[in-house]
Each structure stands twice: as structure tokens, then as C-alpha cells.
Amino acid sequence: MKYMRIINLSTIFVFSLLFSACAQNKTIPFELKNNRIFINVDINRKEYPFIYDTGAYGFGRIDSTLTSSDSKVKIIGAQSNFDGVNYSDIDEVRVDYVNVGGVVRNNVEMLSRNYNRGRDSIAFHGIIGQEFFKNYLVTINFRDNVIQLEKGNLSLDEPNVLALKDGMGIEIKIGNKIFNGHIDTGSMLYLHMPMNLTKSIKTKKLSKSGTGRRANTEFYFYSGKVLDTIKIGDNIINGDKVLFSEKANSINIGIGLISEYNITFDFKNKYVKLCKE
Numbered sequence: 001m002k003y004m005r006i007i008n009l010s011t012i013f014v015f016s017l018l019f020s021a022c023a024q025n026k027t028i029p030f031e032l033k034n035n036r037i038f039i040n041v042d043i044n045r046k047e048y049p050f051i052y053d054t055g056a057y058g059f060g061r062i063d064s065t066l067t068s069s070d071s072k073v074k075i076i077g078a079q080s081n082f083d084g085v086n087y088s089d090i091d092e093v094r095v096d097y098v099n100v101g102g103v104v105r106n107n108v109e110m111l112s113r114n115y116n117r118g119r120d121s122i123a124f125h126g127i128i129g130q131e132f133f134k135n136y137l138v139t140i141n142f143r144d145n146v147i148q149l150e151k152g153n154l155s156l157d158e159p160n161v162l163a164l165k166d167g168m169g170i171e172i173k174i175g176n177k178i179f180n181g182h183i184d185t186g187s188m189l190y191l192h193m194p195m196n197l198t199k200s201i202k203t204k205k206l207s208k209s210g211t212g213r214r215a216n217t218e219f220y221f222y223s224g225k226v227l228d229t230i231k232i233g234d235n236i237i238n239g240d241k242v243l244f245s246e247k248a249n250s251i252n253i254g255i256g257l258i259s260e261y262n263i264t265f266d267f268k269n270k271y272v273k274l275c276k277e
Contacts, residue, residue, distance in 0.1 A: 026136075026149040028101030035188040035255045037140065039147070041128060042099035044072050048125035050100075052140075052147065053186030054265060055168055056129035059098070059105060063125045064114045067093055076109070100128055103136075103149065127186065130168070130267055139264040140185065154264065154271035160233035164270040172251055174201050175228035180250045183263075183272060187254030190241035191230075194248040195222070202227040206244060219247045232274055235261070 030052065031038045041050040043066060050060070066073045077092040091112040098105045116123055136149040154161050162170045165180075172181035177200060198206065209223035226239035237257065264273040 024151050026102050028147040028149070030140075030145055030147055032142070032145065032255075032259060035259070036124075037147075037185060037255065038124065039100065039128065041126065042097070043095060043125070044097050046071060049123075050126045050128050051124050051186060053127045053184070054130045054138075055182070055184035055186045056127050057131070057167065058110070058129050059108050059131045060110050060129040061115070061127040062093060062095065062110045062112045063116060064091065064112050065116070066125055067091060067112055072096065073112070075112070079111075098132075100132060101147070101149070103133060105132065130265070133265075134267045137264060137266055139262060140258070141262050142259045143262070152266075153269055154266040154273055156271065158273065160235065160275045161271050161273045162233055164265075164267075164272055168272075169250070170232070170253075170272060172253070173229075173231040174226065177201070181232070181253050182250045183253045183258070185255050185258060185263075187252055188256065189243055189252065189254035190256035191237070191243070192221075192248050192252035192254060193226075193242055193244050194250065195244045195246050197251070198224075198244065203242075209243060212245065212247070217247070219245055221245050235274055235276075 028039055037052040038049050039052050040047045043062075048066070048071075053060075062073060067075055074094050075091050076094050078089050079092060080089055093110055093112045095108045095110060096106065098108050110126070115126070133149060137152045137154065139148040139150075141148055156163065164170060164183075168183040170181050170183060171178050173179075179197070179200075203224045203226050206222040206224035209221045211218055212221055213219075221243045222245065223243055226242050228239070230237040230239050232253070241256065258274075261274050261276055266272070
């Protein structure tokens with residue numbers, strides 16, 4: 001009987017560990033609309049559509065409509081934003097309660113501005129940034145349209161794991177040269193490269209291909225196939241969908257490319273994994 005009790009206690013202990021680990025894991029459904037990841041966010045006990053953007057520093061951003069509504073978002077200050085051409089004022093706000101898929105933050109400070117200027121209706125009420133899920137491994141699973149949160153770590157010994165530098169920076173190989181790339185799930189594009197990069201890589205002739213907007217400034221995109229092989233880790237990237245502009249400071253890796261893969265972020269240890277699995 002004593003032996004059976006030891007086995008039963010051991011079994012209970014193992015199951016309790018498994019249950020605890022499963023309880024820490026979370027799954028957040030999302031919709032991919034116009035190459036943006038939309039999630040539901042509870043702001044002070046009321047749900048709003050937000051965008052998940054790993055390129056946004058801090059906990060996130062919030063639309064100015066919520067500072068003038070019944071959501072009880074408090075303005076606590078202001079700062080000036082410079083986009084390289086123009087200045088604009090941005091409010092600093094404090095949110096008492098933010099819940100994203102069971103991950104709760106209290107007294108969250110965010111920046112606030114009008115993210116829906118020029119729209120007929122409100123497309124989204126804010127942005128959840130990289131700091132919000134910093135204690136989790138974050139996998140954006142585009143096959144099942146879910147964000148998976150779990151405890152654990154990535155390792156550079158694993159295939160296609162890359163070191164994150166200066167926030168969301170990674171190395172990207174074009175031909176036999178290494179360049180700085182920037183992962184940005186808030187960007188709707190595929191690959192957005194600096195115009196001066198065309199002096200270092202092989203491309204077809206560029207042609208004007210529409211306009212873009214960053215903060216307060218409009219700019220032109222130019223398209224042209226990159227003829228050199230593009231690689232992120234062991235992944236070979238399509239060179240047909242690249243856009244160039246004078247506004248790009250580094251190679252911006254947007255959701256158009258990322259959504260062809262599953263991507264896992266280890267924000268704590270500053271690693272990222274990009275794979276087809």
C-alpha cells in the first residue's frame with residue numbers, strides 16, 4: 001500500500017506540472033485583413049479591434065477616439081513626434097486595465113494619436129506592441145490564424161533561429177552580402193528596401209509603383225525584381241515582390257512575407273524563428 005501511495009503521489013505531481021504548464025499557454029485568435037493582424041483587446045472592460053505589431057516598441061498605441069469616449073483612458077502628458085520632415089503632437093495616456101487573450105496589464109502607459117484620419121469608419125482602435133507579451137514565446141501561426149503564447153526559450157542551435165538586434169533587427173543575405181533587416185508585423189508590405197541598396201545588389205530596372213505614408217509624410221514606392229538570391233536563415237525569399245523607396249532606412253520585412261511562414265519571437269532572449277512548419 002505504501003508503494004501504491006508513492007506511485008499515486010508521483011502521478012498526481014506529474015499531472016499537476018502538466019496542468020500548470022498548459023494553464024500558462026494561451027491562444028489568441030486573429031483576423032488577417034489587408035495584411036494586418038487584427039485582435040480583440042479589452043480596454044477597461046470593453047472590447048475593441050487592435051492591430052498586433054511587433055515593430056511597435058513598448059506596450060502599444062491607442063487611438064485618440066478612446067481618450068474622448070467612455071473608455072476612461074486618461075491623458076497624462078504629450079510629446080512631439082518628428083518623422084524626418086514634419087512635427088506633430090502625440091498624447092501620452094494611461095490605461096487602467098488591458099486584457100489581451102488572458103494576458104492582463106494594469107496602469108499601462110501608451111502613446112495616442114488619430115490612427116483613422118481620412119477613413120470613413122474606425123478601422124482599429126490601437127496597436128499592441130512587442131513589450132506586451134515579453135514574458136512568452138510568441139508564435140504567429142498564419143495557417144490557423146492564431147497567436148500562440150507559451151513559456152520556453154529559443155536557441156541558436158535550432159534551424160532558422162536568428163538573433164534579434166536593436167529591437168526587431170536581423171541579418172538578411174542578398175547574394176553574398178549581409179544587410180540589416182527589420183521585422184515589422186505592422187507593415188502591410190512584403191519587402192521594403194532602401195533606394196540606395198540598388199547600388200549594392202542586382203535588380204531589374206525600377207518603375208514607380210504607388211505611394212506610401214509614414215506618420216505625416218507621403219512618399220513614392222518603386223518596384224523591381226531583385227536578381228540576387230535573398231535568404232533569411234535557410235529560407236529563400238521571393239525577389240519579385242520587393243519595393244524600394246527613399247524612406248526605408250533598412251530592409252523592412254513586412255507581413256506580406258511573414259504570413260507565408262510561421263514566426264516565433266523570444267523577446268526575453270532576443271531570438272526569432274522563421275519556418276514553413
